Amino acid sequence: MSGDRARRLDDLRELVASVEPVVAAHERVLPVDPAVARLLPAGGLRRGTMLWVGGTSGATSLALGLLAGPTRHGAWVGALSVSSVGWPAAAELGVDLHRVAVVRAGGPDWSVAAAALVDAFDLVLCGPDHQPTRRDVLRLAARARERGSVVVAFGEDHHERAWPGVHLRLHVEPGHPARWLGPDQGWGHLTGRRLRVTVSGRHGVDRPRSVDLWSPGPDGTVATGDVPDAGVATVLQFPRRPA
Amino acid sequence: MGVDPDPRLRSLAVEVADLPAVAVGRPVDVPVAVLHANRIVASSPVARAAGVTIGLRRREAQSRCPTLELHPADGNRDARAFEPALRSIEELAPRVEVVRPGRCVVPTRGPSRYHGGDRALADLVLGRVRSALGPAAVVGVGVADGPRAAQVLAVESLRHHSPVVAPPGATAVHLAPLPVRVLGSVVADVDRPAGSDGSLPDLLRRLGVRTLGHLAALPAPDVSARFGVAGRLAHQVSTGCETVPADVVDPPLDLAVASELDPPVDRVDRVAFTAKVLADEFTARLGGRGLACTRVLVVVETVDGERFERLWRHEGRLTASAVAQRVRWQLDGWCRSHRPSGSPSGSGDRGDSSDSGDRPDAGVCRIELVPDQIVPDAGRQLGFWGGSDEVATSALRALARIQGQLGVESVLVPEWRGGRAPAEQIQLVPLEGVDLDARADRPSAPWPGAIPSPAPARIWPSPRPVELVDAGGGPVRVSGRGELSGVPHRCRIDGADWVRVGSWAGPWCSDERWWDATAHRRRARLQLVLSTGVGDVAHLVALESGSWWLEATYD
Incomplete structure (x- = not known):
């Protein structure tokens, strides 16, 4: 009973938070999935900020994982210069594609x-097809701050130069090898991947910290868990072919 | 039934079977089908004879009829094709109300008296529409005591090849043997759209009410209490006692909205864009008074002083996007009517014939939307505080602004299509062509032969060449039986450095459209996990006609 009560209390708190009359833009956050929330100092995407x-x-997949929670809570995503994004993967990561416009x-x-x-979207996803100029990005950041929307830019390391002044930087660590589980020499198939993500930035992160994630995890979404727990292990174990 | 039918409501309905397949304009002996969201929505008689029925999947249809020509659905094309039929009906009777391309309703009280009775009028209309649409079209005409019942009878008359005319007061008798399924297209249910599980006809059928006669025998108040507004309407149709809804309001004049286009616009898509903005304003103005529109008069004027009006009818209520779509249909039909079908680019007066099909003869200078029949909007429950809906509205408005600046094709939304390869499963389609209220969900059933999830996060728009060799340095091949010629050992993408293959899975072989010489594709796909200095990188590569290509990356 106490768990039920606690949950109802949490729900009520959430409700109170969402109907509180006057809230400054920087205090509002877009709710994200629990595993992703561990990465973000505010526990969600803080409105008016820019992420890399x-x-x-x-x-x-990490950037798409960030969108999953907000779209399911009714936020709209405008995606820009993302010709190579695999939308089936986005759907598997939990993004509600009915709320995505490209x-x-x-x-x-x-x-x-x-x-x-x-101006109009809660979330704007910027892909690596186009490298904006420094001035464009700064202007965009100012506009996002004013309108209270969140800009998520993603790409490979060499694209980062184009995005000065981001508030939060999520970086998939190259030093800690990303590991794909599932296939072997010709049998099985890709099932899950371990990643170490380093979080740094100017908002609520005094020094960089690292979080280990599954992206995608056993159920296709971003998940936490340091070692494969029992459930993950059964998904990832495949019978070996007799030699 | 005690209530005499209202003579003002007596209507004639015209239904063109499989108009989308007719609109394609192929010879009668070619099997043609029109596809929407991977399902057949219309097929020509030849294709139907070969077993291509509505609702089939693309693959199933192609296997039943290998010579089948498939065309994507296009409402504008249908509107263009239907226009001659509308013109021919307008010569016989005023106030043609278009439900959608392929179906329209005319009040018969005056015209019947003029042409010598319902039967004579129906025969006349049938002849005119047949000659306007050509031999490929199958046309049905029904006359009944109400517009909805007339539509049901028009569909029914497609099977008889002659008009079905229910004499005044005898509509219920004519409808009684028909299954309740026929109500699907004439009674719009806001909460449960037709065709979905739990829609009204489906529910009635499962409760044992199988024909309209059964439904008509039920007491009206009980049907009303159990099935709500939609049930009451269905009952009225089945008893032949359709009424003008008691709550229809005389539309105040100031609800009409108009937009002057200065300078005049001579491209249909530009006009359609303006119409969309106007339609938003139109529904907002009605919505502000708690009203919804069921019939709208669209007026288009050109600088030459031409005025083109058409009445559009909807069995539910017209949303902003539905109004905009109807304006677009009207404009498309109009352009077609100004260009005789014999010479598609024959009007050399404009100089450029390349896109003259998209242009009215003269610039459009004014669009007006007049609500012709409005009802109180029973409405839909919005999100808590109307919150989420408001967000969607402002998002759509921003997208419309982007469309205005960068072109209509620049805004796309993802739509589920289904397929084996990740690139086939979702397609980005222009926002214009999507009904945001009725979008397909992710299919729950697995697609046979698809690559197992997770899906790759990046799908390369243009595939890059890959070299894949075994330990001896020989290229890796896949045999016709799906066996690899060697174990993948190293690989090189687009001429970059060689990388060692850590692990791999597959091959997944696909042999698509083997019955079609030009579209036939054989491919084998492998998942490769490459061990690079900075961790694993997983790719999806495909072998086609002897060479490997990088299709997607599990980023």
């Missing part, structure tokens, strides 16, 4: 489209 998700491998705009149109998206 980078790394040689794993940045895309805008094709390159070159000079990029800043026009980005500004329009930031």
